Amino acid sequence: MRRFIHEIFKIENGVVNTGGKIHIIVGIDPGINTAYAAIGLDGKFVASGTLKEADADRIVAEIAKLGIPSMVASDVSPAPSFVQKVAARFNARTFVPRRPMLQEEKGGIAGETKNLHERDALAAAIKCYREYANRLRQIEMMETPLEKDLLKHMVIQGFPLHAAIAKLEGRGRPAERGGTGNPVQETPKEAGRRRDDELVALAQENVNLRKALEAERMRIGALEAEISKLKGARFAEIGRDAEVRRLREQNERMGWLIRRLKRKRQPG
Numbered sequence: 001m002r003r004f005i006h007e008i009f010k011i012e013n014g015v016v017n018t019g020g021k022i023h024i025i026v027g028i029d030p031g032i033n034t035a036y037a038a039i040g041l042d043g044k045f046v047a048s049g050t051l052k053e054a055d056a057d058r059i060v061a062e063i064a065k066l067g068i069p070s071m072v073a074s075d076v077s078p079a080p081s082f083v084q085k086v087a088a089r090f091n092a093r094t095f096v097p098r099r100p101m102l103q104e105e106k107g108g109i110a111g112e113t114k115n116l117h118e119r120d121a122l123a124a125a126i127k128c129y130r131e132y133a134n135r136l137r138q139i140e141m142m143e144t145p146l147e148k149d150l151l152k153h154m155v156i157q158g159f160p161l162h163a164a165i166a167k168l169e170g171r172g173r174p175a176e177r178g179g180t181g182n183p184v185q186e187t188p189k190e191a192g193r194r195r196d197d198e199l200v201a202l203a204q205e206n207v208n209l210r211k212a213l214e215a216e217r218m219r220i221g222a223l224e225a226e227i228s229k230l231k232g233a234r235f236a237e238i239g240r241d242a243e244v245r246r247l248r249e250q251n252e253r254m255g256w257l258i259r260r261l262k263r264k265r266q267p268g
Contacts, residue, residue, distance in 0.1 A: 022046075023153040024067035025095075027125030028074065030082040034059060035117035037110075038066045039125050041136055041152040048118045056085045063090075070156040073128035075101040075120050081219050093157060095128040132156055 024038040024046055036059060037048035047066050051058055063069060063086070072087035074080060077096035079087075087094045101109075106123035113119045129136075132155070139151050139161070146168045154164035 022067040023070045023149050024063075025071045025073060025125045025128050025156075026063055026066075026069045026086075027121035027123065027128070028059065028072060028083050028086060029117045029120040029124070030080050031117065033117055034082070035115065035121040036063060037118055037122035037125050038063065038069075039122075039129055040067075041070065041129075041149060041156070042140070043126075043129050043133065043136075045122075048115075048122055050115060050117055056082060056089065059086055060089045068153070070153045071095050071128050073124040075106060075124040075127070078214055078218065081216055084216075095124070095131070097124075097127055101127065135161070 023041050025041070027037045029035040033050050033052050034054045035048065035050045038046040040046055049062060051062065069087070069090045069092040071094070072083055072090065072092050073095040074083045075097065077098065077100055079094045079096045084094055101120075101123060106120055109126050110119045110123040113122075135155055136152050139148055139155065142148070142151075144151075144165070146165065150168065151161070151164050154167070155161055159167070
């Protein structure tokens with residue numbers, strides 16, 4: 001996460017170029033029909049869609065056409081591994097509600113639509129936006145020459161606002177501040193801020209990795225439970241088959257004995 005600005009964006013002479021793409025919050029509802037919905041960091045609807053039997057690569061390709069995800073949201077907690085995988089591809093954080101969203105809540109947030117999968121994806125995106133709405137409005141009201149969309153993106157990614165401003169202004173990169181090509185020594189205050197930023201970024205990355213690991217463990221646990229259930233059903237079926245064979249053999253022996261007794265009782 002500390003390197004995400006350089007990895008995702010092109011930086012020349014301290015100016016960040018996003019390639020003309022806006023930053024977005026994306027909600028994903030995975031399944032046989034995987035739906036996605038995107039809103040801008042101004043809260044406005046961007047687009048939504050549904051892909052049948054789509055893998056992560058196809059969803060990533062569709063989302064990339066819309067913008068650069070700042071957050072990938074789910075309507076359940078923990079986030080499904082598919083959502084975690086898509087977020088990782090964009091080096092974005094994942095958002096999960098404090099509790100799984102109910103159908104009534106999703107309908108109230110996103111409205112009633114014909115495609116319930118897209119409604120669920122949109123509700124997740126809007127829920128995420130509302131968590132950051134106050135901070136995003138604060139940035140929108142600021143008087144600054146910096147790109148507000150990118151400032152919002154960095155704040156959602158976990159940077160304190162002052163740290164995001166410092167990075168975009170070129171502070172905290174000693175080699176770029178002097179203007180003569182000679183490195184300028186960091187002040188203790190700047191060094192402390194930089195370390196704080198790195199700690200925040202590492203802590204958030206740790207949280208995301210833990211969530212992804214827990215989601216994967218839950219998925220594996222569910223699969224193991226299903227396998228155990230199938231094995232139990234199979235063993236029960238085998239037991240029933242064995243009992244049927246035993247009864248059939250017993251009936252055959254009884255039938256043989258009855259026929260033998262009948263023959264003995266017949267007059268010679």
